[in-house]
Amino acid sequence: MPALPSFVPYLIHTLFPPWVRRPTEIGAEVMMVAGGAFIVYWLLKYKKLQWLWNEWLTTVDHKKIGIMYLVAAIIMLARGGLDALMLRTNLALPTAHFIGASEYNEVFTTHGTIMVFFMGMPLIFALFNVVVPLQIGSRDVAFPRLNAISFWLFAFAAALFNLSFVVGGSPNAGWTAYPPLTELAFNHTVGENYYFISLLMTGIGTTITGINFLVTILRMRAPGMTLMKMPLFTWATLNTSALILFAFPPFTIALLESLLDRLAATSFFTLSHGGMPMMYVNLFWLFGHPEVYILVLPAFGVFSEVVATFSRKKLFGYPSMVLSMTAIMVLAYGTWVHHFFTMGAGPAVNVFFGLSTMLIAIPTGVKVFNWILTMWGGRVQFTTPMLYFLAMIPTFVIGGATGVMLGAVPADYQFHNSYFVIAHFHEVLIGGTVFGLLAGVYYWWPKMFGYKLNDRQGKWAFWLFAGGFWPTFIPQYWLGLEGMTRRMYTYPLGMGWHTLNVISTIGGFIMGAGFLVLAANVLYSRRHQEKDLTGDAWDGRTLEWSIPSPAPEYNFAVIPTVDERDWWWQEKERRRQGEKPVVVKPEEIRPIAIPKNTPVPILLGAAFFMGAFGLVFSWWDIALAGLVAVFSILIYSWFQYDHYRILSAGEVRESEELLGRLGA
Amino acid sequence: MHGGDDQHETAMEPGFDFISPRFEEPKFPMHQVWGYAASLVLTFAALWMTVNRIMSPSVLLGVVLAMAVAQGALQLGVFMHVRESRGPAWHLLPLGMAFAIGIGLVGMSAWIMLFKSGVS
Numbered sequence: 001m002p003a004l005p006s007f008v009p010y011l012i013h014t015l016f017p018p019w020v021r022r023p024t025e026i027g028a029e030v031m032m033v034a035g036g037a038f039i040v041y042w043l044l045k046y047k048k049l050q051w052l053w054n055e056w057l058t059t060v061d062h063k064k065i066g067i068m069y070l071v072a073a074i075i076m077l078a079r080g081g082l083d084a085l086m087l088r089t090n091l092a093l094p095t096a097h098f099i100g101a102s103e104y105n106e107v108f109t110t111h112g113t114i115m116v117f118f119m120g121m122p123l124i125f126a127l128f129n130v131v132v133p134l135q136i137g138s139r140d141v142a143f144p145r146l147n148a149i150s151f152w153l154f155a156f157a158a159a160l161f162n163l164s165f166v167v168g169g170s171p172n173a174g175w176t177a178y179p180p181l182t183e184l185a186f187n188h189t190v191g192e193n194y195y196f197i198s199l200l201m202t203g204i205g206t207t208i209t210g211i212n213f214l215v216t217i218l219r220m221r222a223p224g225m226t227l228m229k230m231p232l233f234t235w236a237t238l239n240t241s242a243l244i245l246f247a248f249p250p251f252t253i254a255l256l257e258s259l260l261d262r263l264a265a266t267s268f269f270t271l272s273h274g275g276m277p278m279m280y281v282n283l284f285w286l287f288g289h290p291e292v293y294i295l296v297l298p299a300f301g302v303f304s305e306v307v308a309t310f311s312r313k314k315l316f317g318y319p320s321m322v323l324s325m326t327a328i329m330v331l332a333y334g335t336w337v338h339h340f341f342t343m344g345a346g347p348a349v350n351v352f353f354g355l356s357t358m359l360i361a362i363p364t365g366v367k368v369f370n371w372i373l374t375m376w377g378g379r380v381q382f383t384t385p386m387l388y389f390l391a392m393i394p395t396f397v398i399g400g401a402t403g404v405m406l407g408a409v410p411a412d413y414q415f416h417n418s419y420f421v422i423a424h425f426h427e428v429l430i431g432g433t434v435f436g437l438l439a440g441v442y443y444w445w446p447k448m449f450g451y452k453l454n455d456r457q458g459k460w461a462f463w464l465f466a467g468g469f470w471p472t473f474i475p476q477y478w479l480g481l482e483g484m485t486r487r488m489y490t491y492p493l494g495m496g497w498h499t500l501n502v503i504s505t506i507g508g509f510i511m512g513a514g515f516l517v518l519a520a521n522v523l524y525s526r527r528h529q530e531k532d533l534t535g536d537a538w539d540g541r542t543l544e545w546s547i548p549s550p551a552p553e554y555n556f557a558v559i560p561t562v563d564e565r566d567w568w569w570q571e572k573e574r575r576r577q578g579e580k581p582v583v584v585k586p587e588e589i590r591p592i593a594i595p596k597n598t599p600v601p602i603l604l605g606a607a608f609f610m611g612a613f614g615l616v617f618s619w620w621d622i623a624l625a626g627l628v629a630v631f632s633i634l635i636y637s638w639f640q641y642d643h644y645r646i647l648s649a650g651e652v653r654e655s656e657e658l659l660g661r662l663g664a
Numbered sequence: 665m666h667g668g669d670d671q672h673e674t675a676m677e678p679g680f681d682f683i684s685p686r687f688e689e690p691k692f693p694m695h696q697v698w699g700y701a702a703s704l705v706l707t708f709a710a711l712w713m714t715v716n717r718i719m720s721p722s723v724l725l726g727v728v729l730a731m732a733v734a735q736g737a738l739q740l741g742v743f744m745h746v747r748e749s750r751g752p753a754w755h756l757l758p759l760g761m762a763f764a765i766g767i768g769l770v771g772m773s774a775w776i777m778l779f780k781s782g783v784s
């Protein structure tokens with residue numbers, strides 16, 4: 001047998017070290033290859049490649065970008081959920097060693113990272129993209145092409161991060177990635193490189209998205225829509241974007257410096273060389289605390305829309321809702337030290353941040369009371385989004401109250417790093433963020449696709465998901481109080497922790513079943529569509545419900561003048577009283593400039609991916625090639641001048657005619 | 665911007681003169697040439713001073729920091745045209761807020777990392 005060229009064993013050794021050849025990894029590999037092959041086969045068989053490229057991969061339409069974010073987020077929810085179930089299985093069977101210590105480390109790291117950055121964030125951006133331009137009466141976001149670049153940076157970063165599972169090895173230092181655990185001296189595999197680089201990549205995209213939506217909301221509202229007439233989801237987007245703007249830079253620096261420590265032998269966080277590991281912790285949470293509000297404010301926005309629509313009443317206390325949300329945004333920047341009270345910065349520091357933490361509970365409480373008062377005396381419809389809202393109230397109240405307990409400094413010295421913390425943050429992250437975003441997905445689904453998700457199945461998924469939630473996480477408070485620390489892969493049976501852990505794991509599998517029903521719900525509803533021809537599936541209140549579902553590519557044939565809150569509801573009210581409806585008049589339709597499709601964003605994402613992959617393995621030539629590719633694509637795009645195509649007034653008129661929208 | 669849905673700005677409130685419109689369109693961007701040269705000088709001077717350790721570390725830190733701030737101001741003023749705007753320069757207000765938040769975060773971080781600790 002002829003000898004293999006010497007680089008082949010090197011490649012096999014580097015790309016597929018023993019720790020990616022365990023049964024779970026091989027299983028994932030088989031699934032990925034089979035899934036990929038099936039998709040390619042399907043695309044070729046039905047000649048869909050051209051369609052995919054033209055309609056989706058090169059699109060700059062915010063509505064389609066939103067849908068792509070949604071698809072990616074649901075796939076990532078499945079991955080993160082599988083990780084969670086592996087962790088829970090291990091903890092229910094402490095003597096069986098279903099997965100070992102090092103694999104447990106990897107799995108909780110990828111679970112946390114994926115759930116926060118590759119499931120939560122894209123789900124938020126999905127709703128931003130789908131909803132905000134329609135809610136403010138705009139034809140697109142301020143920078144459509146940048147918007148697509150944000151998406152592709154995220155998508156390729158997510159692919160890179162997930163690749164670590166089967167190529168080279170997963171990161172294993174937790175979603176917080178503290179030094180010295182991440183330093184090269186203690187962590188030889190490429191896993192942490194994957195973590196730092198993919199988060200840098202998606203972080204660029206996130207920052208751009210924040211800027212994009214700030215500008216969109218501040219500059220592109222329909223005439224008449226002053227700030228205090230904006231729907232609350234738009235307010236939530238504005239505040240979230242303002243949080244992104246300042247939260248991501250310190251994170252970027254922390255990631256970059258950690259990466260340099262690993263790749264370029266610097267010692268920003270290497271204690272023995274005069275570095276400051278605690279500075280990483282400080283920078284991380286300077287980002288990390290605003291990040292949890294980035295995750296939850298959009299959910300607050302969704303709930304504010306959902307509760308008003310399904311109570312058929314205007315939102316109670318609109319100005320106080322806006323004020324409290326903005327207060328949360330500002331205060332969110334001033335509480336980060338509560339994640340590391342035990343560092344011992346001193347009593348003055350800890351007391352300051354303990355108080356600021358407790359202060360945030362006040363505006364949050366205001367919001368909860370306003371939502372409840374909105375339902376008061378309304379005709380409440382118990383649709384799936386409304387159920388998620390109702391389930392959020394008790395979970396978020398308990399999660400918030402335990403948060404205040406964690407903010408009490410001396411108590412935190414006891415709670416810190418225990419299962420009490422795990423229970424607390426899952427309660428707010430799932431009870432707040434995930435319930436909220438799922439409510440938003442059910443609520444705006446008809447706007448995205450033109451048909452509702454089946455409500456009966458939606459309720460099944462809801463009861464499993466929200467019902468499984470309580471047995472999963474409530475026992476963990478007690479586990480924490482009994483001394484079980486987070487991130488432990490096993491425990492001796494004599495500790496008395498076993499029963500609670502078994503309950504928690506059973507709950508986790510019930511939630512998993514909920515996810516399966518949700519997926520089935522999507523597939524079933526797609527097959528058995530009941531088209532919504534009105535564009536106003538829920539008898540909504542805000543501008544997005546005044547146009548057809550799904551919205552035509554130009555959104556609004558004529559931009560309406562919106563001089564009151566809940567304009568669409570008021571307009572319907574006026575119609576009910578026999579006034580003449582405001583309709584699109586053919587003679588008012590003007591030609592519309594639509595941003596053209598472009599391959600630049602996806603190519604840029606691919607070029608970043610190549611460079612990043614090179615960096616992960618310190619293959620500098622590939623990294624350099626990626627950099628050159630990035631610049632070449634940027635230069636190519638500088639010389640493209642006509643970014644818009646014009647939709648003539650005639651074409652718009654025809655399309656509106658077909659949609660049955662033209663009035664006399 | 666596109667779509668023709670720009671907001672129409674109204675007349676200036678008294679006390680907000682500093683954001684009144686002002687726009688420069690010189691034939692040759694002389695400002696930018698100078699700004700670019702100055703940026704290069706500030707960058708390489710900082711590098712040269714650190715590599716050659718021409719002062720004690722703490723003094724050097726202060727000097728480099730000052731040069732960084734100067735360069736930041738230069739970038740904002742020259743390349744980001746921060747004072748210029750066809751309409752009222754509303755962006756100056758959030759920019760001020762940005763500085764307040766930024767300085768606040770840096771200041772508080774310094775305070776936290778001083779470890780005036782009684783407990784740890």
Ligand code: HEM
Binds near residue numbers: 088174433485
């Ligand atoms: C089915 C639902 C879920 C279950 C059963 C679950 C379970 C778990 C478990 C067992 C851990 C590891 C605890 C430890 O050993 O320290 C964990 C950690 C974590 N989870 Fe979840 N989780 C779920 C959903 C979520 C969601 C939706 C998010 C975020 C949006 C999330 C964010 C996190 C984070 C940030 C960590 C910390 C990871 C680390 O320690 O580095 N989880 N989860």
Ligand SMILES: [Cu+2]
Binds near residue numbers: 336338339
């Ligand atoms: Cu926090």
